[in-house]
Structure formats: C-alpha cells, structure tokens
Amino acid sequence: SKPVELEQLLKCLPSRSSAKDSAESQPNPGAVLSLPTLIDPRYVPRLSKLAQKSVQLGCHKQFVKIYRDTRSSTLELTLKQLGVEYVTAEEVQTAQAESRDAKITHWIRCLQIAVKLLFPSERALCDQIFEGKHAWKDHCFAAATSKSLLNLLSFGQAISKSKTSPDKVFLLLDMFDRTLELQSEVEAVFAGDECAENRKSASTLVKCLAQAAKKTLIDFKDSIVKESPKNTSTDGDVHPLTSYVGNYIKYLMDYQSSLKLIFQESSNGDGTKSGLVSEISGLIHAVETNLDVKAKQYKDHALGILFLMNNINYIVRSIRSSEAKDLVGDDWIQRRRRTVQQHATQYKRVAWGKVLDCLSAQGLTSSVGSATEGIAGSVGSIGSHSSTTSTSVIKARLELSFNAMCTLLCLFW
Structure with missing residues (x-):
C-alpha cells in the first residue's frame, strides 16, 4: 500500500466553474465524485481470496490485524502529505492570526477530501476484500480510519478550545458550517456499530464548535459592558x-x-x-x-x-x-x-438654554463659562462683579458668550 498522491485526489474532485469557486476550494456538494484508487485493482481479488484462505487456515485474526495496521498507517501518511497531523490547543494558541486563518481554510479542504474521498475509498476497499464478512469489514474499516479521523478532528478541537476573541466567532462559524454540511456523509460512511466511536468523535466536534461560538459571543457581550x-x-x-x-x-x-x-x-x-x-x-x-x-x-x-x-x-x-x-x-x-x-x-433644549442664559442678568455679570473654552480661549475676569458693570464690559461678555454658545451649538447639530 502507498499513500494517495495529492494530484490524484484533486483529479477525483469535480472541476470548479469560476475563479471564485477555485479560490474558496469548495466542491459542488451535488456532484458525483470518482473515488481514488488505493490499491492496484489487479491485487484486490487476490487479497479477497487470501482473506477467505486465512479463515480456512485459522489465521484470519492475523490477516485482519496486518490489513488494518497497514491501511491505518497508509491513510495516516496520505493525510500527513496533505498537512494533517495531530494538533493541540497550545500549538494553535501560539500561531499567528494570519497563519491560523490559512490553516483553518486548509483544514476545511482536507476535511472535505477525507470525508468525500479517502474514507469512502477505504470503506469500498474493505467491502471488496471482505465481501460477505460484514463483521470483519466493519471492524477493519473502523480500525483503519479511527486514528486518521482523530488526527483530522484534533485541529478543530484545538481551535474550539483556544483563547477566545470577538473576531474568532466567524472562523468558528465557518468550521461549524462545513462540519455540519459533511455530517450526513460522515454518518453514512461510518455506519454500523463498529464505527460508533468514529461517528461520536465527528458529532462531538460539531457540538464543540457550536459551544465555542456561543461562548465567544457571550464573552464579547460581557466585554462590551465592562x-x-x-x-x-x-x-x-x-x-x-x-x-x-x-x-x-x-x-x-x-x-x-x-x-x-x-x-x-x-x-x-x-x-x-x-x-x-x-x-x-x-x-x-x-x-x-x-x-x-x-x-x-x-x-x-x-x-x-x-x-x-x-x-x-x-x-x-x-x-x-x-x-x-x-x-x-x-x-x-x-x-x-x-x-x-x-x-x-x-x-436642543439644553444647548439653547445655555445661549439664553447669556442674555440673563446673571449671565451678563458672570465670567465666561467653561463651554466657551477651546473656541475663544480663556478671557479671565473682565471688569467687576459689582452693580457698576460698564456698558463696554457687558457688550464684550455678550458678544463673547452668546457667539461662542451659538458656534458650539452649530458645530454639533
């Protein structure tokens, strides 16, 4: 067994009709996909006969173990070539924002390739080699794919557990959308009791992403108040x-x-x-x-x-x-x-009230208020607060205060 080359996987995906689709790397969900070849078709009948022969010889357990271990490591290698490895929340947390965003986009693409191509191909191969032996093929398929699935889902789990920030919610929602879209295909390819843990792992990720998005919005709401x-x-x-x-x-x-x-x-x-x-x-x-x-x-x-x-x-x-x-x-x-x-x-009532205050007797004899500061500067104390206020002082105050308040009112209205 050899890992599937990326070029072969891309050929199995439907062609995209526009530059935008190409940039987003989203295959048409309704398109019929051609599954990649995992083993040379000439050897599949031989392996099937060997499986039957192992039963007759009483060594079927050894055959099953060799098959699942070989396919498991090969599938891991294929995903590793795509850039998929086990990731922790600490590793995600230390990544730069731009690097993290690019990795999320790439992860979504790898998730689609795995769910739409790699896992169905492994299922089809098990069906061919262990034809008529449902317990064997389900067990082998579950064992061959479980570690690769966990490695694939680990990135999503790490993102959901990493430190929250308001903008992170959109990344979480993108991941939630894609995993939810693939959920029915996951349920189909991992059907059967032997694959129950695989299905549970996938559905758990969907729930974790949902909870992380919810928590991010709640935390953002709290931070606004504070x-x-x-x-x-x-x-x-x-x-x-x-x-x-x-x-x-x-x-x-x-x-x-x-x-x-x-x-x-x-x-x-x-x-x-x-x-x-x-x-x-x-x-x-x-x-x-x-x-x-x-x-x-x-x-x-x-x-x-x-x-x-x-x-x-x-x-x-x-x-x-x-x-x-x-x-x-x-x-x-x-x-x-x-x-x-x-x-x-x-x-209008409060602002014009200040203008009218300038015309009152108290306004004429008081010093210019703080509202005129920054427009005319501080004028200090003009004249005296006694009843002998001169006409020139009154005019000066009236001109300064009234005009300043009108200017202030117009500036913000």
Missing part, C-alpha cells in the same frame, strides 16, 4: 465600539441559519423570542448600557446627550441596513428612533 468609560470621544461623535458592534452584527447575519441552530438549545421555547434574537438584542443592550455610562463622563450635559443621540442613531441605521432588522422587528426600530428623537429634543 469596556472602560474613559475611552469616550471628546466631540460627541459615534464611538468606535458602536461602529464595531454595528458591523459585527451585520457580519453575523451571514451566518444566520447556523446561529439559529446553535442558539435554539438555549431558547426558552416560550414562543416570545428565539435564542438568536435574544443574543442580538443582548449585544445591542450591552452597547447601550456602555453608552449610558460614557455619556455621564461628559462635563457638558448637552454634549453627553448629543453623544447618545449620535450613537443610538448609528445603531438604528446599522440594524435597518442589515438582515438583523427582520430579527429585532419593526417595533424595536421604531422605539429606538423615538429615543433618538427624544435625545435630539433634549439636546
């Missing part, structure tokens, strides 16, 4: 965290069907909210909670209101422009739009 309130923009503009989460939710919608499968187990099943809706709402609520804390850091109350208005408005626009709008519903969007309008009204 994000430092000191990291606040000085001009009331949209915060980077708000724009990041808005885009994050948009990208999540590309995996909507997978996420619904992942979160359906955590749903209460009361018909009010699905698990995915609850998670998306939770992410948004975490951002809103964090924004409320950040808004309170502004010394200028009007600027804090403006900050909330801009950021909540950004969230609403992000949700409305993505498929998430169908999940959260029109009522949710309308409530948030009313909140934005309320902040806008409050901002």
